[in-house]
Amino acid sequence: MTLIPTKKRTGGASAPPVRGMRANNRIRNDGIWPWLFLAPVLIGLGAFYLWPIVQTVYFSFTTFGVFGGTEFVGLDNYRQLIQDDQIPRSLFNTVIYTAIVLLGIPIAIFFSSLLNRPGLRFATFYRLLFFMPYVAMPTAVAIVWRTIYNGDYGILNSLLSVFGIDGPHWVSTPGFSLAALGILGLWSALGFSMIILSAGMQGIPTELYEAAQLDGASSWRQFISITVPMLTPSIFLVVIVSTINAFQLFDLLFALMGDSNPAMRETQSLVYLFYSEAFLINDKGYASAIALLIMAFIAIITFVQFRLQRRWVNHV
Template identity: 55%
Template sequence: MTTTTQPVRAPSSDKPKKPRRDGFWPWLFVAPLGIGIAVFYLWPIVQTAWFSLTEFGVFGGTTFTGLSNYQELFSNGDLYKAIGNTLLYTAIVLLNVPIAVVVASLLNTPGLRGASVYRVLYFLPYVAMPTAVAMVWRIIFNGDFGVLNRVLGWFGIDGPYWISTPGAAIVAVSVVGLWSSIGFSVIVLGAGLKQIPPELYEAAELDGASRWRQFRSITVPLLTPSIAFLSVVTVIAGFQLFDMLYAVLGTTNMNATVFDSMSLVYLFYQAGFVTNDKGLAAAVAMVVLVLVAVATAIQFRLQKKWVHVD
């Protein structure tokens, strides 16, 4: 495609243009957004960076302590465990993207009856109240009386106590995360599918391409921008895992397994609001910031290699 239809660039003017001076008007127009970002994002980041270098009183008041919070954080095994759990969760939830690609293209089958009903069904978990969803899953996961273990029992599998066995708990939470994120991906990919010109499929059919071949050679490559978007969003959301973990597993007072299943943000919550070590919590927040930035940078770099852009 690239060989024939290269658009001709408009000829550039001979002299390099002088940067135009627009005065304050552009700044005025970006101000609503700019001020919002500065007040609610940039300024808190600066504050948190400073707090991470201090010992922070329970109700405010700081004492500068240099890098001691970071020292404590990096010498303490909790951080690495939290990173591991967060990565595991993110990896499992990322599976929603390939699943959603398949589901979305099935929903897009021409002549499918009740497609909108299916679309609603897939989207429901995404709009349902997360806490209510978590409560229901808690009951499903219950080791003695839960539906899941009952069903596994029919196949002779003795299911663990999902939310109170170290190792199983984080997988259980990830499954809930995966389940609730598929709907959103299906909608995004569905919109992406609508953008693919039907002529491509018609042409492929004339050339004798099978449905599978069409899926592999047309659908997937042309969906890559949506897929890339979804994976970036999923990774960022994965690094921010807290609510699902908190709602499904409960607090450490209720469930000691939480110590083994902590995510980075849970570690932050624990330090900040439970053990009242807010300086350490700020250090955790900085680590999360750096990790998300690095992960996103890597993704953008890699995307240049596989994302199809017209």
Template identity: 40%
Template sequence: MIPTNNPREKERSIKKLFYKDSTWAIILLLPNILGFIMFTLWPVVASFFLSFTEWDLLQPIKFVGLKNYIDLFQDETFIKVFWNTIYFTVASVPLGIVFSLMLAIALNQGLRGIKFYRAAYFLPVISSMVAVAVIWQWIYNPEYGVLNFILSLVGIEGPSWLTSTTWAMPAVIITSIWKGVGFNMLLFLAGLQAIPEHYYEAADIDGATWFNKFWNITLPLLSPTTFFVTVMAVINSFQVFDSVYLMTQGGPARSTSVMVHYIYENAFQFFRMGYASAMSYVLFFVIAIITLIQFWRQKKDSIY
């Protein structure tokens, strides 16, 4: 652009540059925009329409209005898997956050070989869920699994973990926490390293104990990280599927079947696309409401 003192020339040059940059931006973003429209936006809109229909992929689509939603809340299986999902979330999220934070604090020390331990604890996050499920199925095996062997050493008879209606869900929860704890640990570790050291130095001068520093410095300054980890953990726990499908297939007696697993069954095994779409939108609204409540509580309790 040639410098000029003429205001109109300047304006035209700026507009020309703006249109040129906008054109290139649109061209470069077009593949992502098309991908979003085709593989995200269109399925979301189509599934919303399907939630008011009956369709088995073979017969013509039949509009049924709110019937799917009415049937949903009269479906005892749906109510059971909904409470299974709540159980999974209430158990896995707090435990996962506590273990992740404890692990991050332990790995935030300047010890020799600390990078190796950080990488080792993060390894399950990048491991295939299929491999993780196979390993934990062997660990939980009631006859030759290592977990029941360890329990037998202290005189405890281990249960049939994955075939027990009582212990199958705790087994899936333990596996899910083990696989995801490294990711949350990494987030907490970043948050811990962002806390200025002079806060702890001042606390040491005042004679504060380790617990006082943790309670009055670490936890308050980690609140943004804790909030993010909590929101993401809740969303992911409501969407859990792979660990359930690979380890128990929702059994025994649907004791581990969760909402996404039941949606999968209705859509791709029973071919009830409309019913599965209705369940998907119920799940969406549940997650949205819980997330909004979390944001409201964070805004109300924020120290910033």
């Protein structure tokens, strides 16, 4: 009997490492090509987002001369932030404006539920009408609303006069200007909220409503027990976006009020205060500190909203 020698097996695990090495070599052999494809995006992010943030941080520790040039002043701008009485007032105005805008979310939920009723004709056309103010130029929208708010010949005061009410000068009266601005912001953001919420409602399974009808649930009970809980992810998205946009209030305020308005100081937002310090007073160092303060407020509020959403947002 002849014995044929065979190779000693070592576990048979040699092939997979070879394939893994070839895969790693292919990844390494891609070389610079992935970075070339990513370069336009990375360059754009660096040039228009990251670098301005770095510049703003640096400028916040400097002061600008009348004819240009910077001088390092350390924390002087931040000490001025603490002592400036315009900061609390501007922050208060911004928070009140944001709260008024957020009041439009329940209104958007109501109108969205009406537009999502089965068999409603021209629903797309109605959504378009609501969405048009959101995509319109803020300056054009503000000019139209200045005409509505005009104390002498405005449409609003004309309607109030029918009921014997003498309307005020809405834009130039400190007690009414912030409310008038908030109503304008609510109206402008309503279309965006309705589009997002309508899309969320269309994603709710119809079987839930059919089961609720079989159990005898009314339309109101279905809305409270099915629509609103299933819509919470969309509501959360609208809250986040609306809050960030409201804290960046400037264009509507500037176009509606104007620089010479006597109520501007009582209505100005944090972003308008930044604009005033940077381009009217030409104190770009202090304006940079205000810009970082705005960014910090937005970051803190967004972080808190993301933490709280675990308690009320239903992720299915």
